Amino acid sequence: MHLTPALLTAAAGFGTGLSLIVAIGAQNAFVLRQGIVRRHVLPVVVLCAVSDVALIAVGISGIGAVLAHAPAAVTVIRWAGAAFLVSYAVLAARRALRPGTLDATMEVGSATLATSILTCLALTWLNPHVYLDTVLMLGSVANNQGDSGRWLFGLGAATASVIWFLALGYGAQFLHRVFARPNAWRVLDAGIAALMLALGITLVTS
Incomplete structure (x- = not known):
């Protein structure tokens, strides 16, 4: 199969976009949790995908260069x-430490x-990494290019985002049986707490 320059460019965008979005972060952790409890998966997936596509378009349109020269705006977003x-x-x-909040039908589920x-x-x-990675x-x-x-x-990068969020949100549903056990939720929430705290600290100290 002969790949045209257009297909190669789109494929490069797909690979670049996927490499940036697959990294575990606050947004991915939230989509994962929503998928596991099977709650509002479609709206969350659509919102994440549309937001990513919009941010990609903003970066390509050249606004990313403007944002790079507005450190005050980036500082406000960071804090x-x-x-x-x-x-x-x-x-x-709190969910990880209190067994009463671990039931998937509670808090996130409801x-x-x-x-x-x-x-x-x-x-x-409100995630500065989104602007740094996706826009800039x-x-x-x-x-x-x-x-x-x-x-x-x-277009390639946007396609990667759509496929990733669909796979993450709906693929996570296969883990529902695993997370029927409270201890599994405790481990997941402890991991999410550590991740969110580390990201928050990184944003302040970077």
């Missing part, structure tokens, strides 16, 4: 994101659609 991540870490640690969406929005748009880094690489190539590169 807001750190505060939210630490708060989320505290809630996850969370309203609005709560899930707001949490997802915060974990996505991916946008810079895309713009090196030329006027026409950059959008093909972005």
Whole structure:
């Protein structure tokens, strides 16, 4: 099969986008948990995918270069994101330490659609790493592909995001039986708490 330059550019965007988004982070941890409890999976997956596609488009359009010259805006985002991540870490640690909050039908399982969406929005748009990786880094690489190539590169990256969130959200449902045991939830929430706390500290100290 002969790969045209357009397909190669799109494939490069797919690989770059996938390599950036697969790394375990606050957003992925939230989608994973929602998938396990099988609660509001489709809205959360769609919101994450649409947000990622929008951020990719923003980076390719050149706004990433503007953001790079606005350190004050990045600082505000960093502190807001750190505060939210630490708060989320505290809630996850509380679930891990209190057996009464470990049931999958509680807290996350009973969370309203609005709560899930707001949490997802915060974990996505208050995360400075999203702007650094998706807008600045991916946008810079895309713009090196030329006027026409950059959008093909972005299309590949956007496709990777959509496939990843669908796989993560719906693939996590196969772990539902494993997490029928409270101890499994305790381990997961302890891991999420440690991850969120580490990310929050990193944002403040970086």
